[in-house]
Amino acid sequence: MKNKPRKKHTAPNTDKKRILITGNEAIGEAAVRAGCGFYAGYPITPQNELTAYMARRMSQERKIFIQAESEIAAINMVFGASSAGARSMTTSSSPGISLKQEGISYLAGAQLPAVIANVMRGGPGLGNIAPSQSDYFQATKGGGHGDYHLIALAPASVQECFDLTQLAFDLSDRYRNPAIILLDAFLGQMAEPIKITHQDTKTQGRKVKKEWALTGAAGRSPNVIRSFFLKDPGLEEHNLILQKKYERIKSKERRFEAFDIEDSDIIFVSYGIPFRIARQAAQRLRSEGIRAGLFRPVTLWPYPYQELEKACARKKAVFVFELSYGQMLEDVKLALGKDIPIYFYGRGGGGVFTEGELIRFAKTKIKSKP
Amino acid sequence: MKKKYTLPRSLKNVPTHYCGGCGHGIVHRIVAEVVDELKLREKIVAIAPVGCAVVAYDYWDFDCSESAHGRALAVATGIKRVRPDLIVFTYQGDGDLASIGTAETIHAANRGENLTCIFINNAVYGMTGGQMAPTTLVGQKTTTTPWGRSPEKGDGFPLKITEILAGLPGVAYAERTSVAKAQDVLKTKKAIKTAFINQIENKGFSIVEVLSQCPTIWGMTPNQAVKWVKEEMTKTFPLGRIK
16 A cells, blocks of 8 residues: 555554653654644754654644745744644754754744754764764754843653653743753663653643733734844843843753762762663662762753753762763753862763773772872 | 814824834735735734834834744744634735844745735835845945945846745745835725735735835935836836736
């Protein structure tokens, strides 16, 4: 049969306690269940499964799916759908996310909610399609032009791909700010059993009243979606409003996970899949008598500086493990200053370290310490 | 005696920032009149471009969005798809629609998006001070073609994007008009009205290209400018219905 779809993407049977699903698909299913009304995407590996998943599931739900002509068009379609009040999403991988930066800056400037997922691959340039975390700076320190921040969430499991996508929609609506889900290709591609939560999709999108949306000026004065403020001091005032909002997010939305902090001598700091590798390494080190604790930021922006500082107080050393050449490392340094030795081990260009590599690295540094 | 000429409900009673003799004010008014006549004010959404018309929302009294340079039709697509009950139109200049936004323009049209596109062609980048536009005429002097646009030198030819769009099956209606004389202003109004009615009737993509004068950048008086539209621009961009 020629027209038979190659793969079925029907709504997962949620009667079952747990379902087996990939990270990419979990993000898609979470979006559908969060009441996402609009999705636009463009083909790029390693997130193609997500776009294909949305093509099927969004039409099943009678929601809008568009395969856009470019990443730029996709993010601007999201801009439009969001300005009309719909929960909206686009997803891509590193080079595609670079193309979306213009639109992301406009979303932030116009205070429009939107959810973006970046299934990170190796860079710079076309790079490769292997797992990487080298878009940390782009996601947390800007990316596009202007003084703005995205809410950046970093899942470390397929379950969290699901949970944090739903959280991303909620936070994005609440703060009228785009949110990005940052995961590496590993997590996007791998399957794990997860529990589907947030069943009540019908109410999700309606929790926040969007009085600013473009719905036709019936019975109210016209709404305008804008990020252009030419007359002095309009733009500075607008920026101060944004900065105030970012401070609010910073004080309220820092999320993290910490294990075995109390009795540990050293702390491993990591996020995403590297965190899982670091966890294995820490467990093995414990069995050898080296007491390692674990700290994992769940929100990369706002970064949990205070919590990391507290977790690392009076520890002998801190180790940062990343699939980059030290991007989150800068935030760890900001949190901890120079009082405590910080050792970094990372690999880029699609290279992934093993727990053995981390153990050897940690042991060398502990031994060489005066 | 009955008052014949009044301010349209959809147009705010404020002075515009447009230069004397500029065509934008005329087209803004036409849009407002058509919106009133079709009773669309409470369900219309305009997408303003990047260009001189970026603050069109200061003049139109209905819902508006800005868009990034060239992306108006992508933004309009997003709005129309999630709210098909709204009437959505873009208002774009030549640089926006036919240069930086060519991909968005062609693909929105090719998908047959049920949208109305008003395309203001004045053959220059006005807001940035008069650089060569995709629609700049051969020989026309701009700040980036100081000796005149020269296809031989690699400046390319005036891009007739409305003709290109008319070749796409998703396009329901394409017409080129001008606002250089009274009869043509009336024809422009008729064309814009048709383009909105098409959307109400779910006919697909409609584009109205309006040749518009830009005396300031062209270095002409308003009278010279309308003459230039009538005598020079229409040679490259003939008026009339294309599809």
